[in-house]
Amino acid sequence: MIIKSIELIDFRNIENEKIEFKEGVNVIYGDNAQGKTNILEGIYLFARGKSFRASKDKELIKFGKNRAYSLLKYENNSGKGSLGVEISLNKPKSFYRNNIKASKTSEIIGEFRGVLFCPSHLGIISDSPSVRRSFLDVAISQLRPIYIKLLSKYNNYITNRNAVLKREDANEDKIRELMDIYSEELSLICAEISVIREEYIKKLDFWVKRFFEEMTDGKEIPEITYDANHSLNENATKEEIRQKYLNLYLENREREIKYGSTLYGIHKDDLKITVNGKEARLYASQGQQRSLALSMKMAEGEISREFTGEYPVFLLDDVLSELDEKRKNYVMSTIDKRQVIITTCEPSVFKSNNESFIKIKEGKRV
Numbered sequence: 182m183i184i185k186s187i188e189l190i191d192f193r194n195i196e197n198e199k200i201e202f203k204e205g206v207n208v209i210y211g212d213n214a215q216g217k218t219n220i221l222e223g224i225y226l227f228a229r230g231k232s233f234r235a236s237k238d239k240e241l242i243k244f245g246k247n248r249a250y251s252l253l254k255y256e257n258n259s260g261k262g263s264l265g266v267e268i269s270l271n272k273p274k275s276f277y278r279n280n281i282k283a284s285k286t287s288e289i290i291g292e293f294r295g296v297l298f299c300p301s302h303l304g305i306i307s308d309s310p311s312v313r314r315s316f317l318d319v320a321i322s323q324l325r326p327i328y329i330k331l332l333s334k335y336n337n338y339i340t341n342r343n344a345v346l347k348r349e350d351a352n353e354d355k356i357r358e359l360m361d362i363y364s365e366e367l368s369l370i371c372a373e374i375s376v377i378r379e380e381y382i383k384k385l386d387f388w389v390k391r392f393f394e395e396m397t398d399g400k401e402i403p404e405i406t407y408d409a410n411h412s413l414n415e416n417a418t419k420e421e422i423r424q425k426y427l428n429l430y431l432e433n434r435e436r437e438i439k440y441g442s443t444l445y446g447i448h449k450d451d452l453k454i455t456v457n458g459k460e461a462r463l464y465a466s467q468g469q470q471r472s473l474a475l476s477m478k479m480a481e482g483e484i485s486r487e488f489t490g491e492y493p494v495f496l497l498d499d500v501l502s503e504l505d506e507k508r509k510n511y512v513m514s515t516i517d518k519r520q521v522i523i524t525t526c527e528p529s530v531f532k533s534n535n536e537s538f539i540k541i542k543e544g545k546r547v
């Protein structure tokens with residue numbers, strides 16, 4: 182799919198700009214702190230349903246204003262479309278699809294599909310498990326509408342269950358019954374999410390092996406497997422996983438009450454990533470970790486294409502300057518046939534004549 186344009190109004194430091202993009206490589210350049218990443222942030226909002234760097238929506242509103250807008254026009258296999266968002270200081274943000282208001286954020290997720298690659302993503306191998314779970318969640322949500330609904334239901338149950346676990350009377354029969362209901366529901370959602378994650382991770386492993394091999398001339402073999410909190414083997418059925426969680430909740434009731442928190446579930450999952458059988462987090466060099474991270478991003482693009490029949494848009498936020506010549510060339514030669522939007526302070530590294538250039542200064546296109 183491709184983005185035709187993004188229009189931003191009172192969004193971060195951008196007062197009112199419409200930027201058009203071409204197929205192929207689009208380079209957004211300019212000095213530091215001019216608004217380059219703000220543009221990617223305005224685009225990627227539609228892939229995640231929220232900003233990739235602001236913890237509160239209101240941070241996106243231009244200082245001194247009450248509202249911010251972003252409008253994305255795109256074209257995919259099924260035709261042209263638009264996605265809009267209105268962010269207000271004192272009410273929840275509203276998304277629009279083809280000018281019709283969505284009742285929930287989850288309704289628009291998957292409509293625009295993008296792979297975002299930031300310098301911080303280069304640390305995904307050694308970061309905490311939550312970063313790897315978030316990678317999975319963002320990637321899978323764009324492909325499977327049910328997933329984001331399951332996750333949000335799951336998070337609600339966890340919040341409610343934890344509140345019950347913290348109650349003084351958590352051990353009393355009446356309350357235990359309530360907790361049993363939550364445990365039943367949670368086990369089922371855990372099983373559904375685990376099966377979807379397992380399937381995605383198998384595809385991830387396949388593509389990462391391919392990309393990593395190309396990058397490193399095949400001397401080292403990586404492997405990514407699902408380090409699932411249920412710790413059953415990869416062929417476990419949904420029902421077996423559900424039963425396992427149910428048992429974990431039953432057996433650990435006292436401990437969970439003691440900690441006042443749900444100790445088992447898909448919020449404890451991780452990815453196990455190895456190179457030649459050795460855990461990458463502990464033993465891979467920084468260069469290998471970067472190649473793995475890169476491979477995971479490229480794999481995300483391939484899996485999206487497998488699911489939807491078309492490549493997502495690649496958004497590279499100032500990441501090429503972090504890579505050495507060899508990796509940079511590899512990335513560019515692999516993705517330059519898709520739509521790519523790159524931000525950089527150094528436009529001179531792009532030498533071919535195929536790119537389109539967009540210069541940004543103080544929140545304006547110049």
Ligand SMILES: Nc1ncnc2c1ncn2[C@@H]1O[C@H](COP(=O)(O)OP(=O)(O)O)[C@@H](O)[C@H]1O
Nearest residue numbers: 193194213214215216217218219240242243244
């Ligand atoms: N809510 C906001 N209102 C106005 N300006 C903002 C807001 N949030 C961030 N900025 C400004 O945006 C600029 C940073 O933009 P950014 O896109 O991150 O820069 P870069 O071009 O380096 O990628 C800074 O000057 C910052 O002060």
Ligand SMILES: [Mg+2]
Nearest residue numbers: 217218499524
């Ligand atoms: Mg930036």
